[in-house]
Amino acid sequence: MIRYPFLEKNATVGVTAPSSGVSAKGHDLFKLACERMEEKGFKVVCGDTVWTQHKAKSAPAPVRGKEFNAMMGDEAIGMIFPPWGGELLIEMLEFVDFEEIERQSKWIMGYSDISTLLLAVTLKTGLATAHGACFYDLRGEFSDETTGQWLSVLSTKAEGSNIQHSAPRYHKEKKQSEPSSSVFNLTEPVKWKTVSGSPETVKGRLLGGCVDVIRHLIGTPYGDVESFQKGVIHDEPILWYLENCELNAADLRRSLVQMKLAGWFRNSSGLLFGRSAANTPFDGYTAEDMYRELAEELGVPVIYEVDFGHVPPQLTLINGAYAEIEVFEGKGSVRQHFLP
Missing domain, CATH: 3.40.50.10740 (Murein tetrapeptidase LD-carboxypeptidase, N-terminal domain)
Known part of the structure; x- marks a missing residue:
């Protein structure tokens, strides 16, 4: 539990x-x-x-x-x-x-x-x-x-719930390091996107983090997703949230394929990707290509440009919580239930 x-x-x-x-x-x-x-x-x-x-x-x-x-x-x-x-x-x-x-x-x-x-x-x-x-x-x-x-x-x-909504705008340009009243400079309109191009609703137990670093847990005692899924959440589907700090599109693809081959995406209900200033195309291969391929391979919804990660602001996402994600016309919501 x-x-x-x-x-x-x-x-x-x-x-x-x-x-x-x-x-x-x-x-x-x-x-x-x-x-x-x-x-x-x-x-x-x-x-x-x-x-x-x-x-x-x-x-x-x-x-x-x-x-x-x-x-x-x-x-x-x-x-x-x-x-x-x-x-x-x-x-x-x-x-x-x-x-x-x-x-x-x-x-x-x-x-x-x-x-x-x-x-x-x-x-x-x-x-x-x-x-x-x-x-x-x-x-x-x-x-x-x-x-x-x-x-x-x-x-x-515990056993309560909370709801968060997509931000109206996100931070694109860094401010200087001197103190400011708001820290972030929120100027760019937020639009959550789906690979399907249609509204999506996905549910599952949240797990995730920064792909650059959590990928290195694969094969270690600290990255045993299978035992967690069987012994802690009793085979409930996992809703993965993932974000990219510095990887180009090809390196991000390699990392996600490794996660797939390691069984991390087995019994997954969907994938959420945070906004990223990285995601640099490689030889014409883009992050959007990768999202589409993942959706096809895994047979689950893929939602991207979500409010978490290295491009602020960001939602507070709870590893282990049961979540319901809704996306409609570029806006979204995250309802988290603190279920055992």
């Missing part, structure tokens, strides 16, 4: 960096994010790894694992919220105390490289995890409606 944490009002948020930390030049903006969280009534506790960054990681893998385990085991901490993603989270998985996670119930939220940890935790322990904004994204005076829903989603009680 799936276990759902509940984010208490005025909880203590633990910030640790299982992937990249914050270099010295980013400390002031990160401190601003801490202040914004405290303005919402939360207490913020930062680990040592947050303040360091050297050679593509915040600290050596055993150090990152130890700090993460300490926060998971600390009863005073109600949520773990990494500053952002990075590159080498996978190094620290062997140092994670998954037995301790099975004794705990607290949210872990993030995206990008953090989705490696999120997916591994849900697959190995049945603890629901949250794919959503990173801590650093919340440094603005206010959040847009889509990003800001993280709080209501994580405050949903």
